[in-house]
Amino acid sequence: MTRRLPGGALERLAAAHETEVWPKRMAPPQDELLERAASAEGLLTMLTDRVDAELVAACPRLRAISNYAVGVDNVDLQEATARGIPVGNTPGVLTDSTADLAVALMLAAARRIVEGDDVVRRGEWRTWEPDFLLGHDLHGSTVGIVGYGRIGQAVERRVAGFGCSVLHTSRSGGVPLGELLERSDFVTLHVPLSDETRGLIGDEALGRMKPTAYLVNTARGPIVDPDALGQALRQGEIAGAALDVTDPEPLPADHPLLEAPKLAVVPHVGSATHATRELMADMAVDNLLAALAGGRMPNCANPEVYDRP
Ligand code: NAP
Numbered sequence: 001m002t003r004r005l006p007g008g009a010l011e012r013l014a015a016a017h018e019t020e021v022w023p024k025r026m027a028p029p030q031d032e033l034l035e036r037a038a039s040a041e042g043l044l045t046m047l048t049d050r051v052d053a054e055l056v057a058a059c060p061r062l063r064a065i066s067n068y069a070v071g072v073d074n075v076d077l078q079e080a081t082a083r084g085i086p087v088g089n090t091p092g093v094l095t096d097s098t099a100d101l102a103v104a105l106m107l108a109a110a111r112r113i114v115e116g117d118d119v120v121r122r123g124e125w126r127t128w129e130p131d132f133l134l135g136h137d138l139h140g141s142t143v144g145i146v147g148y149g150r151i152g153q154a155v156e157r158r159v160a161g162f163g164c165s166v167l168h169t170s171r172s173g174g175v176p177l178g179e180l181l182e183r184s185d186f187v188t189l190h191v192p193l194s195d196e197t198r199g200l201i202g203d204e205a206l207g208r209m210k211p212t213a214y215l216v217n218t219a220r221g222p223i224v225d226p227d228a229l230g231q232a233l234r235q236g237e238i239a240g241a242a243l244d245v246t247d248p249e250p251l252p253a254d255h256p257l258l259e260a261p262k263l264a265v266v267p268h269v270g271s272a273t274h275a276t277r278e279l280m281a282d283m284a285v286d287n288l289l290a291a292l293a294g295g296r297m298p299n300c301a302n303p304e305v306y307d308r309p
Helices: 009-016 029-037 053-057 077-082 095-110 112-121 150-160 177-183 204-206 224-233 273-293 303-307
Strands: 042-043 065-068 142-146 164-172 186-189 215-216 240-241 264-266
Touching: 009 224, 009 273, 042 273, 053 164, 065 077, 095 112, 095 150, 095 186, 095 204, 095 215, 095 240, 095 273, 142 177, 150 164, 150 264, 164 177, 177 204, 204 224, 204 273, 224 240
Parallel strands: 042 065, 142 164, 142 186, 186 215, 215 240, 240 264
Antiparallel strands: none
């Protein structure tokens, strides 16, 4: 296990198996992970761990990988599948928390919450002013949901309460991405990171958005090109952006993107509530326990491993 987890799930694992937990705040360096994982039959990994072909090859006894996330873009799924190793993930339990944060970021961007807090702290709140810190309404706006899966649909349910119209796009339906970008007042990203979605929101996509529109990313950082976003914000091509995920992660405090105006960034906290992180821990441990007992993982990102003879 590459990190301690909230709640009591790891104790359940330790009751059934010999376990080793990386004790530090920072992820284990890759060489340390390679060395310590070498004799493991199961790995419980975070999205900050690189579970690549080299790591999988370095663990000859490995029978299960359980990732503490719904996204598995940090895992070489193809390699794991080729070796018959199931990869567990944690879908569903983090859907509502992540959708809550997406809506919080829409409101933060459009109602200038971070800027407002900063103004107060800097002593620049002089009086009530008719045209001070004006933003845009979420209510009654058109929200474009890119990736209409569990989280995308949970965002739709929330913004319905704000009287928003929704457009959505995914490979299996909805409107074309270009149309969604042109018509939306808010564009919120909920696709997984893949070869197809890396850099999906670059110069061209940002150029198609309205100058009054906001971009929200709670999916994965590399879906948005940070240079293109910085430029779009500086040139006023869009009204603002709010990001839970960035490229790179963590975003260094001196990264040029942070110089751009109308940008709020939070440190990848989409699923970061006490309840959700405990549910994720239970799910990740259940995946590992099932696979190590020779059964099927309840939540598996490469279920085709079970179709193999
Ligand atoms: P999901 O239910 O699998 O939904 C993903 C959606 O994306 C599906 O509707 C899928 O539909 C669509 N999609 C996939 N590839 C696409 C492409 N190339 N172009 C357009 N649409 C595409 O996943 P979820 O549970 O909602 O989670 C979505 C992502 O959110 C995760 O993969 C993870 O990276 C991220 N996440 C982030 C946090 C956080 O802490 N910020 C927390 C949870 C999840 P089609 O297959 O029909 O295209």
